Amino acid sequence: xxxxxxxxxxxxxxxxxxxxxxxxxxxxxxxxxxxxxxxxxxxxxxxxxxxxxxxxxxxxxxxxxxxxxxxxxxxxxxxxxxxxxxxxxxxxxxxxxxxxxxxxxxxxxxxxxxxxxxxxxxxxxxxxxxxxxxxxxxxxxxxxxxxxxxxxxxxxxxxxxxxxxxxxxxxxxxxxxxxxxxxxxxxxxxxxxxxxxxxxxxxxxxxxxxxxxxxxxxxxxxxxxxxxxxxxxxxxxxxxxxxxxxxxxxxxxxxxxxxxxxxxxxxxxxxxxxxxxxxxxxxxxxxxxxxxxxxxxxxxxxxxxxxxxxxxxxxxxxxxxxxxxxxxxxxxxxxxxxxxxxxxxxxxxxxxxxxxxxxxxxxxxxxxxxxxxxxxxxxxxxxxxxxxxxxxxxxxxxxxxxxxxxxxxxxxxxx
Numbered sequence: 439x440x441x442x443x444x445x446x447x448x449x450x451x452x453x454x455x456x457x458x459x460x461x462x463x464x465x466x467x468x469x470x471x472x473x474x475x476x477x478x479x480x481x482x483x484x485x486x487x488x489x490x491x492x493x494x495x496x497x498x499x500x501x502x503x504x505x506x507x508x509x510x511x512x513x514x515x516x517x518x519x520x521x522x523x524x525x526x527x528x529x530x531x532x533x534x535x536x537x538x539x540x541x542x543x544x545x546x547x548x549x550x551x552x553x554x555x556x557x558x559x560x561x562x563x564x565x566x567x568x569x570x571x572x573x574x575x576x577x578x579x580x581x582x583x584x585x586x587x588x589x590x591x592x593x594x595x596x597x598x599x600x601x602x603x604x605x606x607x608x609x610x611x612x613x614x615x616x617x618x619x620x621x622x623x624x625x626x627x628x629x630x631x632x633x634x635x636x637x638x639x640x641x642x643x644x645x646x647x648x649x650x651x652x653x654x655x656x657x658x659x660x661x662x663x664x665x666x667x668x669x670x671x672x673x674x675x676x677x678x679x680x681x682x683x684x685x686x687x688x689x690x691x692x693x694x695x696x697x698x699x700x701x702x703x704x705x706x707x708x709x710x711x712x713x714x715x716x717x718x719x720x721x722x723x724x725x726x727x728x729x730x731x732x733x734x735x736x737x738x739x740x741x742x743x744x745x746x747x748x749x750x751x752x753x754x755x756x757x758x759x760x761x762x763x764x765x766x767x768x769x770x771x772x773x774x775x776x777x778x779x780x781x782x783x784x785x786x787x788x789x790x791x792x793x794x795x796x797x798x799x800x801x802x803x804x805x806x807x808x809x810x811x812x813x814x815x816x817x818x819x820x821x822x823x824x825x826x827x828x829x830x831x832x833x834x835x836x837x838x839x840x841x842x843x844x845x846x847x848x849x850x851x852x853x
Contacts, residue, residue, distance in 0.1 A: 439751050439787040439794060442479030442759040443472050443776070444516065444673050447494040450694060450716040450766055458493060464769040466503055471773055473508040475780035476788070479544065480504060481516030481633075481673075481759055486555045487707065490715040491698035498531040505539035513539055516633055516759075517548030517615045520573035521566050522559040525593055526600050528573070529580035533604040541605040546633050547574060548615035554707045568592070575662045581609035611667045622646050622670065623813075626653030629660045631669035633759075636735065643672075643753035645811040651801050652808055668798060669756045675735030676760035677767070678779040682738040688775070689737045691765020693728040694719055736760065740782035747787055754797060 449461055469480045482501055485492035494500065501513045513535065518528055536543040549566040550556050556563055569592045576588040580600040587597040604610060616622045616634035623646070625632035632650060637643035650670055658666075675692035679685035697719045708715070722728055736743050736758070747758065760779070762772050800806040 439747070439755065439791060440478040440757040441784055441788070442481050442514065442671065442757055443469065443477055443763075444481045444483075444759045444761040445494060445500075445763055446483050446485070446492040446695070446761070447500075448491060448691070448695065448698075448764050449493050450490050450719075451714045452716075461493065462500065464772075465500070465763060466507060467769070468763070468772055468776065469504045469511065470507045472776055472780075473511040475776060476784065477511055477776070477780065478788075479512045479514050479757065479759065480508075481514035481544075481546070483516055484519050484548075485551070486519075486522065487558065487710070488551075488554065488698070488702055489708070489710070491695075491702060498535055501535055501543075502538055505535060505542070508539075508542075510542075512542045512544055514544035514613070515546045516544075517546035517613070519550040519555070520547050520577070521550045521556060521561050521569045525573050525576040525588065526580065526595060526598070529577050529600050530602070532610060533581065533602045536604040536606055536610055537602060539605075541610075543604070543606070543610040544613060544631075545610040546613035546615060546631075549617075552703060552706075554702060565592075571661060578609065578612075578662050578664050608665070611669075612664055613667065613669070613671075619646055619813075623649045623653050626650035627657050627659050629654060629658055629664070629666040629668075631667040631671065633671050634673070636672045636674040637750070637753075637755075638734075640749035640753050642813075643750055643755055645813045646670075647754050648808045648811050649813055652810055655802060655804065668802060670754075671757035671759055672750070672755055673759040673761055675731065675737060675764070676762040676775070676779075677735075677737045677771075678740060678743060678775045678783065680739060680778075682742055685738045685742075685775075686732045688767060688771050689732060689735070689762065689764075690723065691763075691767040692735055692737065692761070693723055693731050694765035695761065696728070696731050697722050740778065743779065743783050744786065747783070751787060751790065751794075754794065756794065756798075 445465055447461055447465065449457055472480060482497040483492060483494050484497045486495050497515060505513055520528065532543060532545050549570045553563055556566060561569060572590045572592050576590065576593050579586050581604055584599045585597050586600060588595045611631060613631035613633050614625050614628065616625055616632050619634065622632045622634055637646065647670055654668055675689060677685045677689035679688055698715050701715065736746060762775055801808060
């Protein structure tokens with residue numbers, strides 16, 4: 439198993455004049471520390487206009503700075519929004535970062551969250567999957583072709599040589615953001631690495647990992663020509679401390695992460711520059727849902743985390759991505775958590791990575807035949823435009839039916 443760290447660049451109010459400066463400088467120090475501790479990946483998101491939840495609107499600049507302060511850790515776009523960027527600009531920035539880092543870039547691709555982000559760029563939510571798919575088909579050949587043109591529904595490019603070309607050949611490994619568990623199966627069909635949130639249980643992880651690899655080996659339909667990247671990575675709330683109680687106390691920021699993600703998805707934008715997500719969060723932070731979240735992530739003592747990770751290791755999850763820059767978690771807390779985890783937990787699982795790679799090669803070669811488990815029997819961990827809650831398939835159907843009913847009623851009322 440490999441390990442990454444994850445950054446949204448959260449910044450709850452109240453803000454000081456130097457708050458954003460300190461946030462970026464401390465994050466760079468944390469990635470530099472992670473590099474020396476032996477972490478494998480550092481992932482950075484791209485979001486726009488999501489006050490307090492994510493101030494990471496220029497990840498290529500941040501990762502460019504990180505590339506000059508690290509030597510071994512791989513630098514992941516987790517993800518670039520293909521819906522709010524021109525394909526040529528994406529290819530140019532990814533290749534430049536790959537050259538600066540001497541081939542340490544991972545290229546994750548996503549759609550963006552919703553209307554708060556998409557509408558200012560004149561992209562409709564209903565079109566975002568189509569825009570994303572067209573962008574993938576337009577971008578990937580730019581890494582290798584010296585003359586490439588694209589004439590599609592959403593993008594148009596006359597014949598051009600998009601420069602520079604990446605250090606890695608033909609290009610950095612490709613990933614896709616999985617906004618809900620079901621899209622992990624789609625990632626397998628596309629032959630892309632899957633970047634998703636933590637599975638609800640080891641049984642669910644096993645079922646969805648099997649589904650991913652079965653699609654990849656028996657139902658492969660790539661969007662264009664690129665090397666397959668057979669990998670499943672899951673992002674989890676994280677804090678490692680000497681005791682479970684101390685870890686949960688220091689990980690309160692994970693519940694702020696969940697609250698903001700749900701609030702922006704359900705309610706959209708507060709009036710820009712006004713209000714406070716942090717104040718809105720205060721009533722929710724003591725709820726049963728918030729407390730459950732503290733028990734569901736990788737939050738606890740080294741022994742607690744080892745027990746949980748062994749279960750996901752047995753399910754053949756390739757990478758665990760740790761998110762503890764959230765809420766008001768302090769720089770010293772984050773650094774100590776990363777150090778303790780690297781010292782007490784990580785060696786056991788990194789040492790077993792050879793076995794995971796051997797298992798994967800056997801699966802890809804067809805010498806291990808995976809069982810097609812029924813994923814519908816497992817609870818779904820969903821977060822896109824909804825509360826982050828555990829829903830059974832029946833509950834999910836009811837929730838979607840309620841939304842459709844409300845939409846019909848709203849439409850009737852407007853008429």
